[in-house]
Amino acid sequence: MPRISEERREQRRRHILTSAWRCFARDGFHATSMDDVIAASGLSASGVYRYFRSKDELIDAAGRESMRLFRELFDRLLGQRPPPTRTQLLAEVVAMIEEPPDDLSRIAVQAWAEALRRPSLAEHARDFHAELRADLTTLAGRWDVEDPEAVATLLATLLPGLLIAHHVLGGIPTEALFKAF
Template identity: 55%
Template sequence: MPRLSTELWEQRRQHVLVSAWRCFTRDGFHATSMDDIIAATGMSSSAVYRYFRSKSELVDATAAESLQRIRDLLAGLLAQEPTPSLAEVVEALVDYVAKRNKNEDYDLSKIAVYAWAEALRRPEVRTRTHDFYAGVRVHLTQLAQRWRDDGRLAPDADPDAVGAVLLTMLPGLIVTQHLVDGASATQLVEGLAGLASVR
């Protein structure tokens, strides 16, 4: 297929996907119908179905996009030299969550919450989500290992435990952003430091 045609195909597929994000942001997965999405695209139903055969495919593609953005963020942090500090990692996570809801048309952070619910409902989505977050924990543990190696983390600290805390904090950032006033990166770092002194 000629390159231009391939690019056009990708552009139209992305248009359908973004149109679905707008609908999902407004009404959630289950209250959104394919007719709603088709109307939002301004395309014919046959054209939309060339790119996604069902709403389930759109839901899966939406979840995959959300996860890929987290993966890209962590890959970028791991690639930095020198290794970013805990404060820099937490700030990057907080900024990432904040930016996900800045688009006027859709909010991927809200959609992430719907995707977690979908993982509880559909075993195949749960498996993919579990595997993804297990990989995220590995990346966060690698960061903690580097902090221990360069003396920024206590020699007897468990990097895997640190990775588990950071992984658990990430969904919390998204939920609190929508339900209560979210914490700043400074507050979170100070809170983590304070907890380290609890006996």
């Protein structure tokens, strides 16, 4: 029987993950040391290691969390009533990315890079992407498009480029995308 409730345990885990999150978003997975995470969490080294067995586990959890949060945001977007039009959807995705804080999308960019060498993250990314495409397909079914699935795929494939445009290239070229899309 644990002295700490399951709830409290989960809470602590989230606290550590959040602390790591901030470090990861600022410095990247590898330029963040465990000491950075430990200091940010306010716990002791072994306190952190009780909840995450290794730095890798923490990176994994952060990467997955970034995709989970993206799903949540998309779920909200896709669940709107009345369903957004094509233009509205793109506008809202862009707004979502541009809206501070941008921790989430910074970590997503790194998670994709990290997925190159970390099969567990790659798998998670695949799942995320598949679900996203499925949902977008449903939504696109309501638009006046010839092939909803194809349009959904294009949108989903565009996503990484939007993040990179925002963070690296000086901004998302919203106007142009509206016109071309």
